[in-house]
Amino acid sequence: MSEHTVSTVDEIQDGERKLVEVEGREIAIFRLDGEFYAYTNWCAHQGGPACEGSVTGTRNAEFDREELETDLEWCKEDEILNCPWHGWEYDIPSGDCLSRDGTKLPGHPVKVEEQEIIVSL
Amino acid sequence: MAQTSSHALADTTVIDTDVHITVEEETIAEYLDEPYRSSILDSPHPVFPSSSWDQRMGGKIDDHFSTFTGPADIRQFQSDFNIDYPIINTFEPLGKFSQPDLAMSLMRAYNDLLMDRFLDDYDFLGLAAVATQKPAEAAEEIDRMGDEDQIVGIYLGTSGEYPPLGDPSNDPIYKAAEDNGLPVVFHGNGDEFMFDFPHHNKGFNNYFEVQTLGHPWQQMATMSSLIGEGVPAKFPDLDFVFLEAGIGWVPYMMHRMNKIYRMRRSEVPLLEKSPEEYVRDQFYIGSQPLGEPNGAEDMKRMIETLGADLLMFATDYPHWDFDHLEELDKYLQHYFSEEERQKILYETPVEAFNLDL
Numbered sequence: 257m258s259e260h261t262v263s264t265v266d267e268i269q270d271g272e273r274k275l276v277e278v279e280g281r282e283i284a285i286f287r288l289d290g291e292f293y294a295y296t297n298w299c300a301h302q303g304g305p306a307c308e309g310s311v312t313g314t315r316n317a318e319f320d321r322e323e324l325e326t327d328l329e330w331c332k333e334d335e336i337l338n339c340p341w342h343g344w345e346y347d348i349p350s351g352d353c354l355s356r357d358g359t360k361l362p363g364h365p366v367k368v369e370e371q372e373i374i375v376s377l
Numbered sequence: 378m379a380q381t382s383s384h385a386l387a388d389t390t391v392i393d394t395d396v397h398i399t400v401e402e403e404t405i406a407e408y409l410d411e412p413y414r415s416s417i418l419d420s421p422h423p424v425f426p427s428s429s430w431d432q433r434m435g436g437k438i439d440d441h442f443s444t445f446t447g448p449a450d451i452r453q454f455q456s457d458f459n460i461d462y463p464i465i466n467t468f469e470p471l472g473k474f475s476q477p478d479l480a481m482s483l484m485r486a487y488n489d490l491l492m493d494r495f496l497d498d499y500d501f502l503g504l505a506a507v508a509t510q511k512p513a514e515a516a517e518e519i520d521r522m523g524d525e526d527q528i529v530g531i532y533l534g535t536s537g538e539y540p541p542l543g544d545p546s547n548d549p550i551y552k553a554a555e556d557n558g559l560p561v562v563f564h565g566n567g568d569e570f571m572f573d574f575p576h577h578n579k580g581f582n583n584y585f586e587v588q589t590l591g592h593p594w595q596q597m598a599t600m601s602s603l604i605g606e607g608v609p610a611k612f613p614d615l616d617f618v619f620l621e622a623g624i625g626w627v628p629y630m631m632h633r634m635n636k637i638y639r640m641r642r643s644e645v646p647l648l649e650k651s652p653e654e655y656v657r658d659q660f661y662i663g664s665q666p667l668g669e670p671n672g673a674e675d676m677k678r679m680i681e682t683l684g685a686d687l688l689m690f691a692t693d694y695p696h697w698d699f700d701h702l703e704e705l706d707k708y709l710q711h712y713f714s715e716e717e718r719q720k721i722l723y724e725t726p727v728e729a730f731n732l733d734l
Contacts (some may be wrong), residue, residue, distance in 0.1 A: 315607040317646040319611045355639040
């Protein structure tokens, strides 16, 4: 595993992302609530550029069996990445795919040293 | 009447998940209150509308249907077709009726008739008819019928249902079925094509086109609606049975719903797993009318894809497109283990209908 300096902290505002190329691979750095996350720009579905997709929230639901009512809740605002090809959803903090259990974005360790963002591949 | 040539059948306990009884209008009238009794008997306007396609093929095939009206007919059928346990239903799809109170009255009348003429004095198993026009009344009827030991499920025609059957307005029905430990059985109907697909009913020029599409379109619409509305997630102890569209549509739907779900998960957030998992965990499929591939290996692969945990045998007798046991069993005996065969013919329906045999 090798370390690569891919950006300075100032280049990525909170809620923003930066796409870089490291060893021929497209890597996206996301900044969310002060934390940095790095993923390969590759959707587990059909290899689409997942990390270039829109960032939104998503919907959860709970069913009250006694009242027979479904409560829909908009949640995880700004934490959900949607692949621009077919809309597969990924949770940015964990990399977990919400569309298919057991699937993740390929993630990479990130650290910040002296205002520089370093990704390990 | 067809006779089986296979000696192996005599050693196999067979459950038939789809046996219809024919109820003549004068007969159901005896179980109806006014004004509907007189409407059925005396009015020149037909109470039971249909698409009026010719199901009897201009008289080319035998009419097993119109005389199949009593317990003795079922006994004869059991003997002729090697069926140990027929699960019988009163057939009439009730979704097409635009008068809600008529539909409710017919629902109760069919169930009274089923008990009175078929179950009280015989050991048959039966499905309780349910009409969805007034879901709270339907739930009360499920509670009433749920006390009967020989009632092993509720029966819903999938033709003429509006809104589609997964709609939350039907949740009282599913809740009552789950509370009573009764699976929900969905049954498609070719002759009611016009209620769901009026443009195609008018546009098609022969019954070949209608019969090809009627049952699977209705069943696909129902399965899509159930999954899309999260019904199996809302009622995790409820099972769903689909009859009369064959089996080939089920792998297609599982795989297609998986694909659409993964694109649109946030639209159906009640679902906690893939549509295929819900189908495999809570759905059962009757075999009839089994498709007829030109190559037998294609059917082998289809049955393998579904698996013996989902698949159950059904004849649909006495309707014109019934399957003899041999139709499915030729594949089971040739390609599958005796354990798998026993599952499909006996153990899987025992599990689906919670039978205590």
